[in-house]
Amino acid sequence: MALTKDLGFGPDEQLVRDQARKLLKDSVPVDKLRTLVARDHHEAYETKIQPASWDEGLWKQMIELGWTALSVPESAGGLGMKTIVSVALAEELGRVAVPSPLPATLAATVVLKAAGATSWLEKIAGGEAATLAVTPESGSWEPGDTDVEARAAGGGVTLHGKASFVQDARKARLLVVSAKSPAGVALYVVPVDAPGVTITPDRIVDLTRDQATVSFDGVAVDAKNVAAGEGKGKAVLEQALPAILTLLAADACGAAEWQLQTTAEYAKSRVQFEHPIGFFQAVKHPLVNVMLAIDRAKSLTYAAACAVDEDPADALRLARMAKAAASDAAAFASDRSVQLHGGIGFTWECDVHLWFKRQKHTEQLFGNATQQRAHLARILEAAL
């Protein structure tokens, strides 16, 4: 199958990306990010409930710019743009490491698109933040694995159980819940303030996100809450998986690029032994290796994004590769960013830990590099 020459990244797509890059650069300078999430280490890690600080004004701007509507189909009031636009946006969000419900909302959008849940997509296009509540406490990322049960009750259904590792739950308005029933897995959309929903924040390492365990204690749902009926939920999640992996890979690529450029700048200014440390090959070559890892991950990420729209049969292979490569690049860039900053890099005062922690979190979401490669090996074997 012949694929688009420009990977689907034409002038319209570039316009959105460049606008995002500029807005985020101007609105989230590093000192502002520090004030938001790392003003005080007691507050960050030792208060009874970990804060989930974010800039709601910036979120309103994102909505006004149409970022939640970008990948929503036109039939649901969105802009119907390509997957690569959301992916480019995710990369920019990773670059500034901004706390925002947008990454979770983009992932939820992908699932609701696959489900054809038009009325809920309309709400997202209108600016409702959403997040996936699809993961069990075991940490399995397999589509359809869930600890939530859907039980028939009277004429309707009630949800019981817990969803773990729910991203940015305290910033979201809507939960996309995976629940099992005797007839198979279904997907429901539930507002966070529905009776019976309790959000219990996790205490996490990453200061730029929040994460929670969400319990469903007989939450009543009806037909309007159904995104994918009983027995259809697993296939919907499988269909959405390549785009979810690609969005996460893009976040890691953006953050890794910040880590690379920041560390390279430091290597140009920090002088030891009468030279900026970047003069020494023990510093220069690892930085180049970080760049090689990032570029591999970026190329695979854009290719996967393009395949989601143009070559769905090949999308999972490329997305697994992209998430594996991006997770590895994230780990490597994080490692070198702290080490090459030397003593200062080990302190709270230095900015690199904010990205380091975001990367550690992104690496694990929907499967780390090793887990992606385990799946990939089976895909390669089947293609022989």
Place this chain on the structure above:
Amino acid sequence: MSQRPDTQDQAEFREYCRRWLEENRPPAPSFRLPIAPIEVSSEEQRQYLCAWQKKCHAAGLVGTDYPKEYGGHGHKGFQAIASQEMGRAGVPFMINVIGLGMAAPTILVHGTEEQKRRFLPPLLSSDEIWCQGFSEPGAGSDLASAQTTVVREGDNWIVNGHKVWTSLAHFASWMILLGRHSKADKYNGLTYFIAPIKDAKGVTVRPLVKITGETGFNEVLFEDVIVPDSLRLDEVGKGWTVAMTTLTYERGAAEGAGSGGGTSVEEYVNELIALAKRTRRGAGTAWDDAVVRDKVAQIAIRAEGLRQNARRMRIEALTDHPMRIPLQSKVLITELIQDLSALGVEIAGPHASRYLGDPGAPDGGHWPHAYMNSYGMTIAAGSNEIQRNILGERVLGLPKSK
């Protein structure tokens, strides 16, 4: 899956290449063909491969984008298609690799009209084989410290010196040679020549034996060799600039006059999986081992990453610096081939102890042979350590290492 959509003309040319390659694929020779052009050592290999290049040239798959007056076919943007299709067809490689990939583009950029008309046609057809005289015993990574002297005498230059790691010199008619006309200036003291090799008085070509036990590259000694001034490329003192043109092509950052054929990286990945699936380990096979599968998957990701880098490189909005991806390609491809060959050795286990010619060697001894040979590629064309300096300095803006 193609990398980009073809225009109608390109699609027709691609179809022509496919059909031609299908109909003209040469029969497998009775002797072993080396895996890369720089290892061609026997006369029978040379004859077989020259005949094949000549045929490909006549059919328009080599020199495709070169002007007709220089022996080319006068197309634009078709060479990459021909090279891709030759790679895909898995046909033998082009023997005149130094000529096509380095000498031809350098002559095209820096040569006189006369030089282009004289040298390009027999280069493209492989009637004349080329070699490269850059490295010396004392000038490896620090190429600009070359000491081979060129001294002007009337209309001639007298060459004295010692070039090493010279692939194909034993078959070569001509060498692209970096010489020193002045010791006063390291870079501006260099001048670039086309030097006669075959039957030239004062030239001695001696084979160097590689760690694989094979010949294929050489050292070349020059003792008062006379080179007419008409064989100088570009101006006196411009040798370094001309050499940079050659290296840009050698390192794969630009498209030369033809390439293709040989085994693609994707095929090697598939061969690796096939090897793992048939290599017995305990009650099962090596492929049953999750660690082996993980390592193969890592290689597959690097191979696909290389392919997708090439695709992204053409989209300016998705690249952060114009030279960032092109300058990476040499490091990435050579280390990928090295690591995937090493993995083949690891998977084959004790069987990998068997070398070329042993009937029990997996894939005819390919894995240990390819692994040892891979060091030629990670060292040649500016060692990968030098490539990392260049990337760090030119792309990341780090201070220059001495």
